[in-house]
Structures are given as structure tokens and as C-alpha cells.
Amino acid sequence: xxxxxxxxxxxxxxxxxxxxxxxxxxxxxxxxxxxxxxxxxxxxxxxxxxxxxxxxxxxxxxxxxxxxxxxxxxxxxxxxxxxxxxxxxxxxxxxxxxxxxxxxxxxxxxxxxxxxxxxxxxxxxxxxxxxxxxxxxxxxxxxxxxxxxxxxxxxxxxxxxx
Numbered sequence: 359x360x361x362x363x364x365x366x367x368x369x370x371x372x373x374x375x376x377x378x379x380x381x382x383x384x385x386x387x388x389x390x391x392x393x394x395x396x397x398x399x400x401x402x403x404x405x406x407x408x409x410x411x412x413x414x415x416x417x418x419x420x421x422x423x424x425x426x427x428x429x430x431x432x433x434x435x436x437x438x439x440x441x442x443x444x445x446x447x448x449x450x451x452x453x454x455x456x457x458x459x460x461x462x463x464x465x466x467x468x469x470x471x472x473x474x475x476x477x478x479x480x481x482x483x484x485x486x487x488x489x490x491x492x493x494x495x496x497x498x499x500x501x502x503x504x505x506x507x508x509x510x511x512x513x514x515x516x517x518x519x520x
Contacts, residue, residue, distance in 0.1 A: 431462055434462075453467055465517050467496065468511060469510050473511055484506060486504045488501070491513070
């Protein structure tokens with residue numbers, strides 16, 4: 359019985375030792391990789407400014423096309439008075455998924471703290487539909503209206519229906 363206890367204890371010690379050794383090796387490999395990575399300026403040199411300018415212009419074009427696409431969807435939702443059916447969390451930080459009856463899913467942020475809770479309250483009071491919308495620095499400012507009132511959120515993108 360004592361021999362079994364000694365074997366079990368030795369087995370546990372070996373497992374802990376191997377785990378510690380693997381952790382140390384992984385940590386060393388990570389540190390070496392971080393030290394070996396050249397700084398961005400060393401990679402691109404004089405072209406870094408040109409690349410930054412190109413990336414900025416591509417991003418600006420993408421933002422404009424995304425806003426137009428969101429505005430087109432919001433127009434349809436508003437014109438047809440499509441009701442909001444679902445409100446759920448999204449993978450992004452502080453972003454919610456607004457699911458409408460026609461399958462459209464908007465990604466939206468609160469304009470001020472507590473706005474999404476207000477949307478839930480409005481939804482419990484009756485059908486919530488898209489009201490007015492306007493340009494906003496972060497996307498499109500969107501009024502969600504129901505018989506119980508109005509709440510404004512910021513539409514930042516579109517998502518796929520589940």
C-alpha cells in the first residue's frame with residue numbers, strides 16, 4: 359500500500375515538473391519571437407508613409423460604402439415599418455445585434471449608457487420600428503420608435519441573420 363502511495367506521489371511530481379518545463383519553454387520561445395520581430399519602420403522604411411496614406415484612403419472609401427449600404431437597409435425598414443424582433447449581444451465591445459422581422463440584422467451601439475435597455479423596454483410596450491436616421495461620426499444615428507416613445511442608437515454595420 360505504501361509503495362502505491364509513493365508511486366502515485368512520484369507520478370504527480372513528474373507531471374508537475376513536465377508541465378513547468380513546457381511552460382518555461384513556451385515562455386522563452388514567446389520572448390525570443392517578440393525580440394526577433396523587427397519594428398515596423400525597419401520592415402517598410404521609407405514606404406511606411408506611403409502605405410499609411412493608402413490604407414487611410416481605402417478605409418475612408420470602405421466607411422462611405424458601408425454607410426450607404428446601412429442607409430439603404432434603413433430606408434427599406436422605415437418604409438415598410440418592419441418591426442424589431444430580437445436584440446442580442448454581438449462579438450464587438452459595446453455592440454448589440456438588432457434583428458428585424460424581415461431578417462435584416464443591424465449592429466448598433468448605444469448613443470448614451472442605458473439606451474439598449476430603453477429599446478428593450480420599448481419593445482415590451484409594443485412594436486418597435488425604425489424612425490428617422492441621420493449621419494453620425496461613428497455610423498448612422500437611428501431613432502427606434504414605438505407607442506411608448508423613441509430611443510436613439512448608432513447603427514455601425516450590418517450582420518448576417520442566424
